[in-house]
Amino acid sequence: MSEKKKMAIIASQGTLDWAYPPFILASTAAAMDMEVKVFFTFYGLPLLNHKIKAKVSPSSNPAMPMKMPFGPKFFQGFDWPIPNMVSGNLPGFETVATSLMKKTFKNKGVATVTELRDMCLELGVEMIGCQMTMDVFGFEKEDFIEGVTIGGAATFLDFASEADIQLFI
Amino acid sequence: MKEHDDELDCSGLNCPMPVLKTKLKIDKMDAGKVLRVITTDPGACNDLPAWASKVGHEILSNCEEGDKYVFYVKRGA
Known part of the structure; x- marks a missing residue:
C-alpha cells in the first residue's frame, strides 16, 4: 500500500454557504483514506465553536x-429579484435568508454543517485553530x-508542503 | 436482487452523505463481504465508484430501481 495522500485546507470564511465546502471536502477526502488537516483562520475560526451560528450574508453574494x-x-424555481440595496440594508433580511437556505438544504437532503463537522471528527480529520485569530477575536x-x-502559519505550511492537495477556501 | 451481506439505505441523503455512510458501514464489514447501498442521489452514480476505486473496494453492479439507485459494493482487503 502506497503512502496516504494528504489534503490541506484553509477555511477562512464564516458564512453558512462558505462553511460547507471545507467540511464536505475534508470528510470525503478522509473517507477516501486521505490524511486531512483543516486550518481555521479569520472568519472561519468560529466554525470550531461548540455551536455553529453561521448565517448567509446576501449582501456579499451578489449572485x-x-x-x-x-x-x-x-414557485420554488422562481428566482426572486431582490436588489442588493434592499437585501443588504433591510433589518432581519440575513436571518430570513439564512432560515430559507437552511430549509432548502434540509428539503434537498443536505446535511447540516454541524453534522458534516461531526463526520469529519469521526473520520479522523484534524482541525487546527489559528492562534493569532484567537488572540485577535478573543477566543479561548x-x-x-x-x-x-492550535497552531499558526508554520504548523499549516509544514503539513501543506507535503500535501497532494492544498485549498484555500 | 443480488446476494449481499448487509444493506444501507441512503434514500433522501445528498452529497457527500451516501459516500460517508457507505464508508463507515463497510469499515465494519469483513473483506469480501457485499454491501447493498440504496440512494436517491444521482450524483452518487459517479461518486460511489470514484470513492470505491480510490480505497480498493469493488462496485459489482449498479442499477436503477424505480427512482432509486442501487449499488453492490464488495469490500476489498
Whole structure:
C-alpha cells in the first residue's frame, strides 16, 4: 500500500454557504483514506465553536439566487429579484435568508454543517485553530469542540508542503 | 436482487452523505463481504465508484430501481 495522500485546507470564511465546502471536502477526502488537516483562520475560526451560528450574508453574494423552499415547483424555481440595496440594508433580511437556505438544504437532503463537522471528527480529520485569530477575536481553546489543535502559519505550511492537495477556501 | 451481506439505505441523503455512510458501514464489514447501498442521489452514480476505486473496494453492479439507485459494493482487503 502506497503512502496516504494528504489534503490541506484553509477555511477562512464564516458564512453558512462558505462553511460547507471545507467540511464536505475534508470528510470525503478522509473517507477516501486521505490524511486531512483543516486550518481555521479569520472568519472561519468560529466554525470550531461548540455551536455553529453561521448565517448567509446576501449582501456579499451578489449572485446568490433567492429561492423559496416551499410551494409548487414553479414557485420554488422562481428566482426572486431582490436588489442588493434592499437585501443588504433591510433589518432581519440575513436571518430570513439564512432560515430559507437552511430549509432548502434540509428539503434537498443536505446535511447540516454541524453534522458534516461531526463526520469529519469521526473520520479522523484534524482541525487546527489559528492562534493569532484567537488572540485577535478573543477566543479561548475551551470555546472550541474537543480535539481541536492550535497552531499558526508554520504548523499549516509544514503539513501543506507535503500535501497532494492544498485549498484555500 | 443480488446476494449481499448487509444493506444501507441512503434514500433522501445528498452529497457527500451516501459516500460517508457507505464508508463507515463497510469499515465494519469483513473483506469480501457485499454491501447493498440504496440512494436517491444521482450524483452518487459517479461518486460511489470514484470513492470505491480510490480505497480498493469493488462496485459489482449498479442499477436503477424505480427512482432509486442501487449499488453492490464488495469490500476489498
